[in-house]
Amino acid sequence: MLDPRFYSLVLHRLPHVGAVTFNRLVSLFGSPEAALGQPSQQLEALVDAETLLVIQDFQSNPEISAIGQKALVDLEWIDAQPSVHLLSTGDSSYPELLQKIPNFPPLLFVRGDIHLLSLPQIAIVGSRNPSSGGSDNAYRFAEFLAANGFAITSGLALGVDAAAHQGALAAQGKTIAVMGTGLDMIYPSRHRALAQQIVDTGGALVSELPLGSSSKAANFPQRNRIISGLSCGVLVVEAAIQSGSLITAKAAMQQSREVFAIPGSIHNPLARGCHQLIRQGATLVETGQDIVDQLQGMLGYQREKLIKLQEKAAKKTELDEKILDCLSPAEQQLINAMGYDPVNIDDLVERTGIAVGSVAAQMIGLEIKGYVQQIGAGYQRV
Numbered sequence: 001m002l003d004p005r006f007y008s009l010v011l012h013r014l015p016h017v018g019a020v021t022f023n024r025l026v027s028l029f030g031s032p033e034a035a036l037g038q039p040s041q042q043l044e045a046l047v048d049a050e051t052l053l054v055i056q057d058f059q060s061n062p063e064i065s066a067i068g069q070k071a072l073v074d075l076e077w078i079d080a081q082p083s084v085h086l087l088s089t090g091d092s093s094y095p096e097l098l099q100k101i102p103n104f105p106p107l108l109f110v111r112g113d114i115h116l117l118s119l120p121q122i123a124i125v126g127s128r129n130p131s132s133g134g135s136d137n138a139y140r141f142a143e144f145l146a147a148n149g150f151a152i153t154s155g156l157a158l159g160v161d162a163a164a165h166q167g168a169l170a171a172q173g174k175t176i177a178v179m180g181t182g183l184d185m186i187y188p189s190r191h192r193a194l195a196q197q198i199v200d201t202g203g204a205l206v207s208e209l210p211l212g213s214s215s216k217a218a219n220f221p222q223r224n225r226i227i228s229g230l231s232c233g234v235l236v237v238e239a240a241i242q243s244g245s246l247i248t249a250k251a252a253m254q255q256s257r258e259v260f261a262i263p264g265s266i267h268n269p270l271a272r273g274c275h276q277l278i279r280q281g282a283t284l285v286e287t288g289q290d291i292v293d294q295l296q297g298m299l300g301y302q303r304e305k306l307i308k309l310q311e312k313a314a315k316k317t318e319l320d321e322k323i324l325d326c327l328s329p330a331e332q333q334l335i336n337a338m339g340y341d342p343v344n345i346d347d348l349v350e351r352t353g354i355a356v357g358s359v360a361a362q363m364i365g366l367e368i369k370g371y372v373q374q375i376g377a378g379y380q381r382v
Contacts, residue, residue, distance in 0.1 A: 002062070004342045004378050005078075007032040008088055009071035010058060012107050013210050016051050018222075022106040074211050077184065078109075083199065084183065085110045091341075093117070101229040101255045105208035109183040112204030116174055121151045122291065123227045123252070125245040126160030126237035127270050134238035134270060137262055138163035139170070141235060144288030146173025150295075153178065153231050155223060156191055156205075160237045160245075165194060168203075175203045176230065180223040182213035206230075224248040225255075232295050233258030235285070239273030246273050249282065258294065260285045327371075330354065334362055335371060335381065344378035 011022055011032040025035040025046065036055060043052055058065040063072065078084050087094045087108040095117040098104055110117070122145050124138055142152045142164040152168035154161040156177035168175035175198055181187045183205060186195050195205055208226060209219060224247050228234050234252040236259070239245035252259050259282040264271025278284050285291055327335065337343075337351040345363065349356050363379055366372045372379045 002378075003075060003344050003347065004031075004033065004375055005086055005088075006062075006068075006071050006075060007036055008086075008107055009074045009210075010062075010067055011036060013067055013070055013074075014047070014051050014054055016048050019103045019105050019208070021047065023104070026106065077211060081111075083111050085114045087114060095230055097232075098226065098229045101225065101251075103225070104229065105226060107208060109207045109209075109211070110204055111183055112199040113174075113202055114204070116151055116176060116202070116204050117206070117230060119151045119174065120149065120295075121153045121176065121231040122295075123153045123231040123234040123248065124160065124164035124237060125154060125224075125227065125234060125248045126239055127243065127245065128157055128159040128161075130159045130163070130238045131268065131270060133264075134160060135163045138237045139167035141237070141262075141288050141291075142167030142175075143171045143173075145291060146171040146175070148288070148292050150232075151176055151203075153227055155180065155220075155227055156187070156195060158188060158191075162191065162194060164237075165198060169197060169201060172201075174201075177203070177205050178223055178227045178230070179205060179207040180209075180219040181207065181215050182209050182211040183207045184211050185214065187215040220244055221247050225251040228252035228257055229255055231257060233260060233291065235260040235262070235291065236274055236277055236282070237262055238264065238268075238270040239277075240269055241272050241276060243273055246277070249277055253281075258283065260291055260294075262286070327366075330358070331362055331366060331371075334359065334366065338372070338379065338381055340381055342375045342378045342380045347378075 011017065011025065026032060029035040029038060036058060040052060040056060043055060054067055058067055062068045078086050087110060089099055089104065089106060093114045094108065124142055126134060126138060138160040146152050146168040151174040152164055153176040154164040156165065156179055165175045165177060177195060177198055186192045199205060213219065221244065224244060228248050228251045234249055234257060236245050236249050249259050259277060261274035261277040261282040261284060263274060263278065263284055283294065333352055334348060337348055345356060345359055348359050363372060367374060371382060373382050
């Protein structure tokens, strides 16, 4: 019995399958496992010939196939690191705001605090080669906004991104870096220490890309839609007319997020992108307070929502502890070993040391009693 995450990782790794195709296949067939199990005639109108050949090879022997082997290595890498999480859209920790954008990422690889992704966030983006004033603005705005309760989201790039992350850290706030590489590869390499500091101080690194993905130019525009999609609003500090920062701002507008821009000198080419955004309807800001004032309502709403979710989780945990008292010691051991993510029989055998036949029988009993439900090839707590 294979881990349900295995099928998600296989579907995610298929050639020429991005967020659009992944989400369409799951929507049509109900799950990654079901999609991968479809006969060729069902799939040939939905994927190209190369992708279909890889699926056929996978179907012949899932765990031995080339793509199956890669997915198993992915799972081993994820499970070996307690700070790393794989989120799918069905997980309660998947950020609700992000799931509302077009072509939302079906999987998120996260190192650090996954709950941080649901906190109110401000994205700060701008030039990789900012002026000294631009770097200072990014740092100061991030520092102020982090001190006022916003997580600061950016892309770990040189220039404005780095200054924004550092400003949030200076305020002892939280910051999120959305990467244009796999989670196991830090780009640029000179930001390895910054990335580690982000995680060590309660922040998070996020990527939708398969492990091992390098820094290809095409990855970064796709990454930008996640930066804006996680956030209540996007602040553009400095940007030329043709820049990735304007792609992020455009994505934010399409996602109905607020866009803020800092004006600059008419002689500064890095101010022209901001001036263009302001002409297109972005809010001109001169201080961090301008942003706080505009988003105060959203901040309060999301804080209240987060508090309610935390209270609900605490009550559920308390209730679970009381309910578990009526189970046998073996059943309690299995429930505790499951955690709250989907898990298969083999993993439970490994975690508990209980014989496989006994585990299978106990899980059937727990399902009948309503404590667990079958999810694909595994089980999940109800």
